[in-house]
Amino acid sequence: MTDEQTYLEHYDPRAFPPVAVTVDIALLTLHNGQLSALLIKRAEHPYLGAWALPGGFTRTEETLEEAARRELAEETAVQTFDGHIEQLASYGTPDRDPRMRVVSVAYLAITPETPRPNAGGDASQARLWPIADILEAEDAPALAFDHARIITDAVERTRSKLEYSSLATAFCEEPFTIADIRRVYESVWGRQLDPANFQRKLLATEGLIVPLDDFTTPTAGGGRPARLYRRGNATTLYPPLLRTHPA
Amino acid sequence: MTDEQTYLEHYDPRAFPPVAVTVDIALLTLHNGQLSALLIKRAEHPYLGAWALPGGFTRTEETLEEAARRELAEETAVQTFDGHIEQLASYGTPDRDPRMRVVSVAYLAITPETPRPNAGGDASQARLWPIADILEAEDAPALAFDHARIITDAVERTRSKLEYSSLATAFCEEPFTIADIRRVYESVWGRQLDPANFQRKLLATEGLIVPLDDFTTPTAGGGRPARLYRRGNATTLYPPLLRTHPA
């Protein structure tokens, strides 16, 4: 038996059938009160002209998450993506890409709505699509690869993480009000929540949101100024805020 | 611009730096009342002699889950693995494998304890290791690659899925008793549960477990015979059975 060094020197990485690893990012945000995903119109084969998640091939020297953040920064024209990002799942059906065997590691990213979605040179090629228009509408856009599936999984992950985590705050710019967070829940879950009970619930978890000394100034027809908060250290909501079960 | 067919004909899959995609499987089971993982002693470089999760390179014509089931069947000497399996996460730190860039898609598998863990030719090279001995003990075995991390993630996934899913039944051979399920919770969570309340809780979710007409025959010092159950169609526990929060 050879020793490890000799083994590694003679190892040929090209001895196996080629596979590519990509990252795809489902970037979710609230746009006009609707849960939306950033999509980019493909300017190259395959799926030329179809809408796709931002993403691309991983480079040899970077981690998967670094690749995801890099792609996101490139495709949204920001220096660095500093929003929430977490690994979602990997997709590796043999024929999901016509070029070759491609395994894609999908990431879920969440950011407050900032007016930054625009592709490198051509801003018209990137836009936020409401989830309802992508997945349920009759005139839904043609999506590249298995990206419809990835978006479905990203939305379901988001919906369920609202139950037991502080994820909703990732949708809000600091400082925010409790009503801002409530509107996140309402948009993502598609149901109304009682403002009074919601307020108590959020405040019940120590360290979830931290009250500031500031208040909002009411717009339009008035209303009492709302206290402003910033994110706290707590990442889990306990007890959780459960969606009522479909009986 | 070329058309898609021409583009694909001229596409060279070897134009990019080589990457490999592997699957690794964290197979968890209860062994002598302890949550345990199947590990295999490596007979090849790299990490020769270290303990590793079963796994291997994916083949071009199979899906990721098929690869995981195939590896599991090969390394446990069963025809087909028919237990629970779900994707866990992917691991792609650039230097996690000294041979080349390897991205591993990890799977979590759960099975009742059956006396089948044994490697292809040499049965002494595969065994169930209690999680406590792998992750916390002083004389913990040397684990290959980042497999300690994968096992940690698999255990945490399992612990949290017990809260809201029917996953515990995957640890039990049918038919089983409610006490069997309770012992799964107690082993995985490392805490005692009230048998009376646990029983009511399990029965509260319609279709989770289905009562049979049979009963166990008590062993040793007696005890009332327990009703036997099989798995039902329900996959989610509602309301969930929460671990009490670390205050």
Place this chain on the structure above:
DNA sequence: TCAAAAGTGTTTTTAGTACACCCATGG
């Protein structure tokens, strides 16, 4: 008859829900 394990009953405590009502602002 005792110990052991399954299973039921019941009380107490905690958390969720519904909704009345007060607060602070704009118009």
Place this chain on the structure above:
DNA sequence: CCATGGGTGTACTAAAAACACTTTTGA
């Protein structure tokens, strides 16, 4: 003054936790 949110109080309901007690077996 009214409309519009923000925010508190409180009664009602559902679920969790604790634990006493009955059932059915082996020894």
